[in-house]
Every structure is written in structure tokens, then in C-alpha cells.
Amino acid sequence: MLHGTSLLEEAKSTSYSPLREFRFPRGELLVTSPRSARCYIKLGVPAADIVAVCDIDHRGGKFKATRQGTTWNATVRSGDIASELRIQQAPPTIDISSLPVSFWGPVAAKLSSDGEQSWAGLYIRRAAYSRRGRTRPPGSHQRAIGGIFPLPGLARFGGTRSHAKTLLIVSLGFDGSRSAYVKAEYNFATRLAALLSSPGYKPNYTQEAAIRNGDYINHVSSRGAVWLSRPDSPFDTARQLHRIIRKECADYTYIAPLGTRPAALGAILYAERHRRSCEIVYDHPPSLLEPWASAQELVRYEF
Amino acid sequence: MTIDPSTEIAAAFGTHRAEWASTDAGEFFVAPPYQGALLHPSRPCFLIGGRGTGKTTALQHLASQGQQTEHLAIYIRLNKNQVELFTDIPSDLHSKCFGHFLNLLICIELLRGHSRRSARPLSADLFRRLQTLFSLPDTGSSATQLHDALIDSLDKMEVAANNSDLHKIAYSPFEKPITLLASELSKLSEPERSVWVCLDEWENLTEAQQTVANGLIKQSENPIAYKIGVRTGGIKTAVTRRDGDRLQHPADYERIEIMETNFEDFAEEVANRRLKTLAQTGWTVESELRKLLPLLPLREELETAAAKNVAGWREELAGCPDVDAMVIPTRYLALMAYWRDASGEDLSSLAKDYERRPTEWKNRLGTYMFPVIMWLSRGRQGIRIRKHYTGCDTFLAMANGNIRFFLQLVNESLLENSRDPEFQTRVLEEVPARRQTIAARRVGKYRIASMDDVSRRDIPVRRLALVIGRVLMESSRNPAGKTPDSVYFTLSGKPEDREEAISLLREGVQHQFFSVELQNKLTSPKEFPDDAYRLHPIMSAFFEISPARKRGRKFDAKTLVRATRDPKGALRQLLNAPPSAPPPELVLDQLSFFDDILDTSE
Numbered sequence: 041m042l043h044g045t046s047l048l049e050e051a052k053s054t055s056y057s058p059l060r061e062f063r064f065p066r067g068e069l070l071v072t073s074p075r076s077a078r079c080y081i082k083l084g085v086p087a088a089d090i091v092a093v094c095d096i097d098h099r100g101g102k103f104k105a106t107r108q109g110t111t112w113n114a115t116v117r118s119g120d121i122a123s124e125l126r127i128q129q130a131p132p133t134i135d136i137s138s139l140p141v142s143f144w145g146p147v148a149a150k151l152s153s154d155g156e157q158s159w160a161g162l163y164i165r166r167a168a169y170s171r172r173g174r175t176r177p178p179g180s181h182q183r184a185i186g187g188i189f190p191l192p193g194l195a196r197f198g199g200t201r202s203h204a205k206t207l208l209i210v211s212l213g214f215d216g217s218r219s220a221y222v223k224a225e226y227n228f229a230t231r232l233a234a235l236l237s238s239p240g241y242k243p244n245y246t247q248e249a250a251i252r253n254g255d256y257i258n259h260v261s262s263r264g265a266v267w268l269s270r271p272d273s274p275f276d277t278a279r280q281l282h283r284i285i286r287k288e289c290a291d292y293t294y295i296a297p298l299g300t301r302p303a304a305l306g307a308i309l310y311a312e313r314h315r316r317s318c319e320i321v322y323d324h325p326p327s328l329l330e331p332w333a334s335a336q337e338l339v340r341y342e343f
Numbered sequence: 344m345t346i347d348p349s350t351e352i353a354a355a356f357g358t359h360r361a362e363w364a365s366t367d368a369g370e371f372f373v374a375p376p377y378q379g380a381l382l383h384p385s386r387p388c389f390l391i392g393g394r395g396t397g398k399t400t401a402l403q404h405l406a407s408q409g410q411q412t413e414h415l416a417i418y419i420r421l422n423k424n425q426v427e428l429f430t431d432i433p434s435d436l437h438s439k440c441f442g443h444f445l446n447l448l449i450c451i452e453l454l455r456g457h458s459r460r461s462a463r464p465l466s467a468d469l470f471r472r473l474q475t476l477f478s479l480p481d482t483g484s485s486a487t488q489l490h491d492a493l494i495d496s497l498d499k500m501e502v503a504a505n506n507s508d509l510h511k512i513a514y515s516p517f518e519k520p521i522t523l524l525a526s527e528l529s530k531l532s533e534p535e536r537s538v539w540v541c542l543d544e545w546e547n548l549t550e551a552q553q554t555v556a557n558g559l560i561k562q563s564e565n566p567i568a569y570k571i572g573v574r575t576g577g578i579k580t581a582v583t584r585r586d587g588d589r590l591q592h593p594a595d596y597e598r599i600e601i602m603e604t605n606f607e608d609f610a611e612e613v614a615n616r617r618l619k620t621l622a623q624t625g626w627t628v629e630s631e632l633r634k635l636l637p638l639l640p641l642r643e644e645l646e647t648a649a650a651k652n653v654a655g656w657r658e659e660l661a662g663c664p665d666v667d668a669m670v671i672p673t674r675y676l677a678l679m680a681y682w683r684d685a686s687g688e689d690l691s692s693l694a695k696d697y698e699r700r701p702t703e704w705k706n707r708l709g710t711y712m713f714p715v716i717m718w719l720s721r722g723r724q725g726i727r728i729r730k731h732y733t734g735c736d737t738f739l740a741m742a743n744g745n746i747r748f749f750l751q752l753v754n755e756s757l758l759e760n761s762r763d764p765e766f767q768t769r770v771l772e773e774v775p776a777r778r779q780t781i782a783a784r785r786v787g788k789y790r791i792a793s794m795d796d797v798s799r800r801d802i803p804v805r806r807l808a809l810v811i812g813r814v815l816m817e818s819s820r821n822p823a824g825k826t827p828d829s830v831y832f833t834l835s836g837k838p839e840d841r842e843e844a845i846s847l848l849r850e851g852v853q854h855q856f857f858s859v860e861l862q863n864k865l866t867s868p869k870e871f872p873d874d875a876y877r878l879h880p881i882m883s884a885f886f887e888i889s890p891a892r893k894r895g896r897k898f899d900a901k902t903l904v905r906a907t908r909d910p911k912g913a914l915r916q917l918l919n920a921p922p923s924a925p926p927p928e929l930v931l932d933q934l935s936f937f938d939d940i941l942d943t944s945e
Contacts, residue, residue, distance in 0.1 A: 100431050101507075117507045189427035197444075197501045199422050201494075202452060228399070228420060255789070294424075321424055 053273065057337035059083060069130045070162070071147070074106070076138035079332050091125060091132075098142040098324055101192025116146040117193040122157060131157060133340065136301045137164035137331040141308075141322060146193040148305060149312040152343060160342045163302050165241065165272060167336040188225055188323050194312070196319040198292060204230075207290035208321075209281060211235040211269075211299035211307055214245075216252035218323055222296045223256050226321060229294060232256075232264040233284045237271030237299055245271075249299075264288070269303065272339055277306030285318075296321040305341070351624065351769075352761060355617045356754035372404050373612045376604040380597050381405065384414070384537040387560045387569040389545075389578065392601030393855055395747030398572035402541040405570060415460070415528055416539035416570075417452040423547045428504050430549055438584060440500075440509050441555045442517030446477075447497045449521050449540055454490040457528050465489075469527045476520045478513040517584075518559055522567065529566035541570045546577025557583040557590050575602075576853055602744040610739060610749045617750075621771070628771040636756060638734025639776040641712045642674060648719040649677035656680055656690065663691035666698065674715075678708050681715045713889045717819045732783040732884040733776045740890040741783065741880045743858055748786070748881045755782035780884060787885025790856075803907035807847055808856045810906040811898070812878055812886035814917045818896075819888050830888055831860070831875040831895035834903070844900035847907065848876050855879050 056062040064070060064085040072080060074092040081087055088108055095104040101116040105125060114124035122128045125147070132151070136144045144161075151159045190196070208229035210219045223232070234257055238246040250257060250266075260266055267284055270276040285293050295311055295318060297304035311318040375381075375397055381388060382405070390398050406418035429441050450473070457465075470484055474492075482492040503512045525538040540559075548556060560569050561583045581590040592598045614632045622628050629635050656676045660668035668676070671694060679693040697704045713730070720729035732741070742749035759782040760766065760774045774782075791805055815830065834841045851857035859874050875895055883890035898917065906913035 115507065117505060119506050188423045189430075190424050193505045195425065195428045195501060195505055197425055197497050199425060201448070201497075202418060202455070224394075225423060319424065 053275075053339055053341045055337055055339050059335060059338055062338045064089070064133070065131075067130055068160070069107075069127050069132045070135065071125060071127070071132050071139070071144075072135035072162075073138040076135060076164075076331065079335075080135075089130075091127065093139060093143060096140055096143045097192075098140065099189060099192065101142070101146060103143060115192075116143060116150070121147055121150040122154070128157075131159055133160040133162050135162045135164075136305055137162070141297075141301075141304055142191055142324065145191045145304070145308045145320070145322075149194055149308055152309050153312050158343065160340050161274070161302075161305050163272070163305075163339045163341070164331045164335045165337040165339060166331065167334040168242075188222070188321060191308075191320055191322055194308070194320055196315065198316060199294065199319050201292075203291040205289065205291050207231045207233060207264075207285065207288050207293045208296065209233045209235060209284055209293060210253075210256060210296040211277065211303045212237070212249050212253045212256070213298045213300070214249055214252055215298070215325070216255060218298045218325065219253045219256035219296070221323060222298065222321055223259060226294055226296075231288050231290060232260045233288065234260045234264075234266045235269050235277065235280060235284070235299065235303070236266055237303065238268040241271060271300045272302050274302045274306030274309065274341055277303045278310040281307060281310045285314075291317070293318045294321045295319070296323070298323070302339070302341070309343075351621065351626070352757045352771075353754060355621050356614070356750050356757060372400065373609060373616055375401055375601075376606075376609055377401075377599045377601065380599050381570060383568070383597065385565045385568050386597050387563055387571070387595065388597035388599055389571045389573055390599045390601065391573055391575055391578075393575050393745060393853075395745040395855070396601040397746050398574075398601065399543055402543050402570060402572045405539060406541050413532065413534075414537045414539055415453070415456055416541060417449070417456045418541045418543065419448055419452055420543045421545060421547045423544075426547050426549070426552060429552065432509055434551065436510055437551055438517075438555050439514045440504075441552050442558075443512075443514040444497075444500065445556060445559065446515045446517065446520050447493055447500070450477075450524050451490060451493045451497065453521075453524050453528060453538070453540075454486050454493070457531075458486050458490065461531060463531050465527055465531075469523065472523055473520055476515045476523070478515070517555070518562060521559070522562075525567040535566060537565070538567045539570055540567065541572065543572040545571050545573035546579075548579075550579040553578070553580050554582050554584055557581065558585070561585075561588060561590055561595055574853065576849065606742075606744045606746075607736075607739050610742065610746055611735065613746060614750065614753050618771075626769045626771060629773070632753065633735045635771060635773050636733065636735050636738065636753070636779060637773050637776075638736065639731045641716070644731055645677060645712055645716050645719075646673045648716050649673050652677070652680065652719070659690050660694055663694065666691060666694040668694065671697065674708060674712075675704060677715050677719060678704070678711060681711065681718050682707075684718065713891075714819055717887065718821070721820050728777060728780050730887050731776045731780045732890070733779045737890060738783070741883055743880045745855065745881070751786050751789075752783055752881075755786050758782070759785075783884035787882040790879070790881050790885070804847055804851045804854065804856055806910045807903060807906050808851060808878060808882070810910050810914050810917065811903075812882060812888070813914060815878065815888045816886045817918060829894040829896040830877045830880075830892070832877065832898045833875050833895060834900040835897045836900035840900035840904060844903045845874075847904070852876070855881070 060083070062083050064080070064083075069089055069091055070077075070080060070085055071091045071093060074094055077087075077090045077092045080090065090107065092106045093103050094106070095102075097103065103114060103116065105112055105114055107126065112126070116124070118124045122132075125132065134144050134147055134151075136148075148159075148161065151157060206229045208223070208226045208231070210222055210233075212219055212234055219234075234253070236246060236249060236253075236257075257266060265284075267280050269280040281295065293314075295307045297307035297320065308320055311320045377390070378401070380386075381390065381401060390401060392398050403418055406416045408414075408416065426441075429437060429444070432440060464484070465486055467484055470482060470489060473479070473489065474482060477493065477496055479489075479492045479496065482488045500509075500512060503509050521540075529535045529538055542556070545553070545556075557580070560571070563569055582588070583590060590596060611632060615630065618628050618630060618632060618635070622630070650673065653673045653676055656679070657668040660666050660671075671679075675697060679690055679697065682688065682693055683690050716730050732738075738749060738752040741752060756774045756779045757771060759778040760772070763778075791808065811832070818829065834844050836844075848857050848859070852859050856879055857876050858879050859876050878886065878888070880890040902913050902916050905916070
């Protein structure tokens with residue numbers, strides 16, 4: 041079975057900064073949201089090469105896709121994701137910043153496990169994270185997020201069986217309440233580990249994330265360890281996950297990718313390759329961030 | 344390698360959850376008061392309690408004990424990530440799917456449990472029948488092979504669920520394979536043994552799933568008995584799949600409400616057991632928690648707090664011919680001064696009343712000691728501790744039936760003491776009142792700050808808790824026109840507002856921000872009593888309110904709902920501040936930590 045480090049060997053990443061340096065490879069298809077499609081067109085991506093995805097059902101996996109004026113309904117839960125997205129003829133680039141994890145997570149996992157088609161992930165790195173973006177809209181006490189449920193097509197039943205040693209690894213982001221929530225829901229894990237992005241995109245980001253996730257890190261200190269990984273590298277995340285799981289000798293691992301999108305990509309691909317012993321735990325937060333608001337760099341990961 | 348003493352303390356007391364202490368669970372385990380009912384060989388039971396009340400510990404212990412005793416017990420946690428998967432499929436398929444899923448899960452664990460403790464072979468007839476029921480290929484005649492075949496079936500179901508192909512798989516008839524396997528496993532020993540299936544986190548099931556699973560309990564009979572762990576309020580339905588058939592208590596199951604059992608003795612025993620464990624590892628430690636956490640009596644605290652003012656009060660009374668101020672104890676003088684502030688009466692007439700009716704004043708002192716201490720601290724800027732929270736009984740009251748909170752209070756107190764520069768390594772001495780209070784306050788702060796057990800979706804509930812805490816804090820310091828020392832509250836206002844506020848409060852109760860009790864007094868002959876809510880007493884030290892069960896008051900439901908959107912406005916309203924007054928300083932002192940939660944300026 042492939043392990044975490046092999047991801048590093050198979051893939052490469054290319055950074056485009058400033059954004060105008062971005063060159064979209066000819067003959068590829070870009071899968072993104074309709075809103076982001078306009079930004080990519082401005083950066084030189086031909087409109088004909090864009091598959092715009094909208095109306096995504098986070099739980100059921102259904103979505104609507106449009107390309108060159110043709111719209112069709114599809115689902116990420118299909119066994120043949122390439123034909124659902126109509127990307128059989130051209131390698132796809134999946135925009136992991138503009139689309140929700142509940143869409144690109146299953147797509148990436150399926151494209152990766154099929155192994156028949158090369159594909160790429162595209163990440164829009166922001167220059168800053170606004171405070172406003174992290175809070176939910178004011179108003180009623182109606183629940184704004186769906187809570188924990190499986191990413192469509194990536195459910196695992198292994199977690200229900202009894203295991204001697206279970207491990208919860210949380211890739212930490214800026215919202216400490218998310219790690220606290222996942223920890224509370226998975227309090228039965230025998231061991232805990234935290235994956236903290238370091239160095240952050242800015243010098244204070246690592247420290248900020250550590251402070252905001254203080255509660256989780258406090259618990260980790262008594263039952264595990266805090267590990268560091270690069271925030272913009274899915275390969276580094278996968279490699280670190282592999283190291284943590286090997287060190288902890290866990291029978292079954294729950295991975296909560298709450299950090300950056302590249303870290304989530306690494307976690308999802310790692311879990312897909314270890315589907316009998318790993319499971320993704322995701323809390324489906326509302327997407328309030330506008331990826332292009334302070335876009336600084338585009339990073340392309342090739343698989 | 345040198346181990347930090349605080350790490351050893353945290354290892355003994357900081358491991359609040361049984362799930363975390365995989366190796367020490369047995370060593371730390373203390374039989375809960377309801378153990379007898381739980382161990383009934385053939386009676387299903389629901390073990391009901393809030394988070395941290397020890398459900399998982401009890402069920403896991405039952406399962407691990409089942410490996411050694413005449414019973415066969417298995418433990419299954421109903422994980423959200425798995426059961427949520429079935430919520431998105433058509434209802435006609437749902438019960439078949441979920442029933443098949445339960446069949447597989449329980450049979451896999453039963454076979455696993457059997458393989459661990461017995462080498463006796465299962466009958467060929469059982470293999471044949473299970474293969475038929477589960478539509479399995481020939482699995483041979485070993486329990487391990489059957490176990491593996493069932494895991495394969497579960498994997499196939501996983502793939503089908505992920506690819507929306509659940510309609511294509513062959514379903515086993517609900518409950519039949521479980522009964523069949525349990526009967527066979529029971530007969531393998533002489534006398535026949537009971538088979539206990541512990542299902543934890545029942546609250547994660549949807550109403551439709553509980554309807555399916557209720558059928559297991561309704562139809563269960565010797566030798567199988569289901570032991571269910573469920574959070575308070577987590578039972579969504581008593582209906583079973585058969586039309587009109589409901590689970591009925593006590594006919595169908597035993598209901599164990601953990602909060603109604605003798606928590607105090609149990610919690611103390613748990614803590615003492617952990618002290619003993621520390622002693623066994625070379626620590627010098629008292630054998631009883633009570634000696635480590637001495638109580639600072641309210642009376643003593645009141646006299647200390649009043650010491651600065653007593654000369655002034657005596658001087659005031661010096662001109663009063665009928666009163667000998669020098670013989671009135673300090674605490675009564677403090678009470679009189681407080682009473683003067685509340686009622687406007689002058690001190691000399693109160694002193695005369697005291698001399699006339701000493702018994703009434705004694706009772707009054709018993710009731711008002713807490714608010715008097717708080718009142719005395721008013722205006723003393725920079726004072727770090729206004730009221731002490733000390734002693735085992737206070738901590739038990741603050742834990743309010745939650746063993747995890749209790750151990751957290753003990754752990755923080757011991758750790759706080761170990762930070763003393765004079766702390767002697769591996770010696771646990773009694774924790775001074777000040778350090779106990781700092782620890783108790785910290786635990787209360789964690790409760791809100793860490794958002795343990797809650798998600799960001801519960802920010803409104805936390806806002807509500809902060810606003811109510813602030814109002815109660817203010818009331819406890821200010822006697823005039825308020826109900827001092829009141830911790831319980833009921834709701835007034837329009838039914839629709841009350842309904843909305845109750846839904847918020849119920850959510851808060853689930854996450855242990857609030858606790859609820861049925862009012863024991865009728866509010867009027869025609870009116871049924873409402874539930875009375877209070878802030879969870881674990882936050883008492885943080886908000887400096889009484890952890891004891893004290894008087895109640897009413898809050899306007901509409902204002903409470905407003906607190907979730909506009910906490911400062913709601914606070915102004917609850918404190919009866921005029922609209923023109925500046926916004927109340929909600930973020931004073933320790934509350935400033937929660938700016939993020941209270942900030943609505945988006």
C-alpha cells in the first residue's frame with residue numbers, strides 16, 4: 041500500500057506570484073465556481089476550458105456543472121467521477137479554494153484512487169485573513185453549519201468497530217472552536233495529535249493558530265504531541281500524517297482537516313490511500329471567505 | 344528520566360475521561376451507585392446523563408468485565424460520521440439499511456468478543472443460517488472466517504453507500520441474526536450466560552434510526568440485553584417500527600438517571616482512589632480529598648471581609664443608648680449594614696431589632712451570608728478574590744453531578760498548588776483557600792472559553808450564559824431592589840418568546856452551560872410550574888455567584904432572546920438601566936476575555 045511519503049515523490053507544485061504570472065496549461069480543464077471563473081478568465085484562462093460547478097449538495101454530493109453554455113446535473117458519489125464532470129478527454133485542474141471541501145474532497149480522492157488520469161489542484165493563497173471572515177453572521181440562533189457528517193462518497197464504516205487504540209489528528213486552523221468541537225465529538229479517541237502549520241504565511245500565523253486552539257493543544261499535551269507541517273503543501277501534510285500514525289501505532293485514525301486547504305487536500309488523499317484505517321472527520325463550516333479578496337499567489341499541485 | 348510532578352498529578356486527576364485512560368481505567372474505576380441496576384442479566388436499560396457523568400466509563404467497564412465474568416458483553420459506539428450517512432437515503436430504504444447495518448455491527452462485535460474469550464466452536468447449523476441471513480458465500484466453519492466475511496459485507500455496504508448504490512445490496516432481516524448468534528453464544532457455557540450489547544451515544548441516532556433501534560430493545564429477551572448510554576434529552580422517540588408499538592418504562596426497560604443517584608459519595612470515592620494511586624507511586628499524600636481541600640467557612644470569610652468596616656459601624660452605633668455595639672458580633676454588624684443598604688432603615692433601629700429578635704437575625708444571617716460577603720467587596724477596585732470557593736462539598740455542588748467537572752476542579756487545585764515556589768516535589772499538602780478559588784474560577788472560564796462540547800453554532804447560547812452570569816453577578820453585589828443570591832430563573836412573557844428562549848436554554852442544558860429543574864412550587868393554582876433554569880454551577884466561581892441551590896427569579900423571555908443578538912442592549916434592559924445610559928460594561932474584569940463572543944458589530 042502506498043504511504044504518505046509517496047505522495048511527495050509523485051507530485052510537484054508550482055507557485056505563481058504575482059498572480060499575473062499564472063499560466064494555465066493548454067488542453068486542461070479548470071473546475072471552479074462560477075464566481076471564480078470570471079477571475080480566472082481575467083488571468084487568461086480560456087472560458088471554453090472552464091467547468092463551473094454550483095448548487096452543491098454538501099451531504100448528498102449532487103451538483104450542477106456548466107461548460108460552454110451546457111448545463112448538466114451530476115454527483116460526486118458516482119463511481120466514475122471523470123464522466124460526471126465530463127473531463128475524460130482532458131486533465132482537470134480542481135480549484136480547491138473556490139469550491140467547498142464537500143465537492144473537491146471526494147473528487148480529488150476519486151481521481152487520485154483511479155490513478156488513470158493526471159490532475160492538479162489549484163490553491164489561491166490569501167495575503168490576509170480578515171477577522172470578519174471567521175465569525176458567523178449575527179442574528180438568530182439557528183444552526184449555521186451542518187456539524188459532522190461524512191464527505192459525500194468518503195464515508196467509512198471502520199470507525200464503528202471497536203479498536204484498541206484510536207487516534208484523532210486535527211490539522212489546526214484559526215478557528216479554535218472548530219478543533220474544540222471535533223475534540224468534543226471524538227472524545228473517545230485514545231490519543232490526540234495536532235498538526236500546526238509552521239512557518240505560517242506570516243510570522244504571527246503559527247502563534248495565532250496555537251493561541252486560538254489552546255484548548256485542543258492543552259489536551260494534546262497530555263495525550264499526544266503537536267507536530268508541525270508546511271501550510272501550503274499537501275505533500276508535507278501527508279508525510280507528517282504518516283509519521284504521526286506510525287509513531288502512535290494507532291489501529292484507527294480520525295483526521296480532521298481544519299487548517300489550510302492544501303493541508304486538507306493532503307489529509308484527504310492520505311486517508312483515501314489508507315481507507316481501512318483512516319477516516320476524515322469534517323465539520324462543514326459555512327464558507328464565508330471570499331478567496332479572491334486578498335489573493336496573493338496561486339499554487340498548483342500536480343498529481 | 345525525570346517526570347515533572349505536575350504531569351503526574353495531571354495523569355492521576357487530569358484524565359477526566361475514561362476513554363483516555365485506556366490502561367488505567369480499571370485501576371481508577373469505582374462502581375457507580377447504579378451498578379446493580381446496570382448489571383441486571385436480562386433487563387435492558389437506558390443510562391441517562393449529561394456529558395461527563397460517567398456513562399461511557401460504566402458501559403466500557405461492563406464490556407471489559409464481560410470478558411472475564413460469566414457474561415459476554417460488547418461495546419459499540421454509534422459514531423456520528425457513520426450514522427449520519429443513512430440520513431440522506433429514501434425512508435423506505437432507510438430502515439432496511441440501518442437495520443442491516445446494526446445487524447452487521449453487533450454480530451461482528453459478538454464474534455470478536457467470543458473469539459477473545461472462548462475457543463469452543465460454533466455449530467455448523469449457526470454458520471449455515473447466518474450465511475443465509477446475511478447472503479454470505481460459504482465462510483467455512485470458523486468464527487474468525489465468519490467474522491471476516493461479515494467485515495467484507497460491511498465494506499461492501501460502505502462502497503454501496505458511498506456510490507449511492509444502497510438499493511443494490513442484499514439486506515439481512517432485522518434483528519434475526521443477532522438473536523440467533525446471541526442464543527448460540529449463550530449456550531456455549533454452563534450455565535447459560537447473558538449477552539450484553541452496550542450501545543453508547545444513542546443521541547447521535549436520528550429519530551428514524553432510534554425508531555429502528557428501539558425494535559431491538561422491545562423485542563429483546565433472554566439471553567440478550569441492551570445497555571444504552573444516552574445523553575440527557577437524547578432519546579428522540581419511544582416508537583418502534585411496529586405500528587403503534589412503543590417502548591414503555593418500566594415494562595420494557597430500566598431507566599437510570601445518573602443525576603438522581605448518589606453522586607457525592609461516588610465522586611469522592613473516585614477522587615480518593617486516584618489519591619491512593621498517587622500514594623502508591625511514592626507521593627506523600629493525604630488519603631482523603633477532604634483533608635487536601637479544606638473548607639473556608641462562610642462565617643469566617645464574612646468576618647474577614649467585614650474586619651475593615653467594623654470599627655466604623657461600631658462608631659455609628661456608639662451614640663445609640665440602648666445598644667451595646669461592642670457585644671454585637673462582626674458578622675451581624677455586617678448583615679445590619681447590608682440590610683440598611685437594601686431597606687433604607689437606619690443602623691441603630693436594626694441593632695435594636697437584632698437585640699429583640701436574635702433568632703430571626705440568626706436565620707437571616709444563614710440566608711444572606713453569601714450576598715453580604717459580595718456586597719462588602721463592592722467598590723474595592725483591584726481586589727483579586729471577592730469570594731472564596733473552597734472545600735470538597737463546594738466542588739461537588741459546582742460539579743452538579745458531573746464527575747468530569749469534579750475531577751477537573753480537583754486537578755486544577757492541586758496543579759495550582761504545585762506552582763507555589765515552596766511546593767515540595769511529590770508531596771501533596773492541603774490547598775489554601777486562595778488557590779482553590781483561583782482553580783475553580785479557571786475551570787469556569789475554561790467552560791466558556793474553551794467551548795468544550797460545543798461548536799461555533801452555539802455562540803448565541805454562550806452569549807446568553809455570559810449575560811445571565813453578569814446579571815446574577817451584579818444582583819449578588821447589590822441588594823437594593825434585587826433578589827440577591829438568586830440563581831434559578833423561570834421565564835415570563837409571551838408564549839412564542841418563551842418557546843424560543845426555552846429552545847435556547849435546552850440547547851444550553853445539553854452542553855452544560857445551564858441546568859434545569861422542575862419548579863417545586865406552583866406559581867399559581869391554575870398554572871403548572873415551569874422548568875427552572877440556572878447557569879451551570881461549574882461557572883459559579885467565574886461569575887462569583889452561589890453554587891448552592893438558592894432562590895429563583897423571573898427573566899423576560901424576549902430579553903433573553905435579545906441577548907443572543909444584542910448582548911449589551913439586553914444586559915441594559917435586565918439591569919433596568921435607562922436607555923440613555925451608556926452601554927453597560929459587560930466586558931469588565933474577567934469577562935473581557937470574551938470580547939469575541941459578545942461582539943456583534945459585523
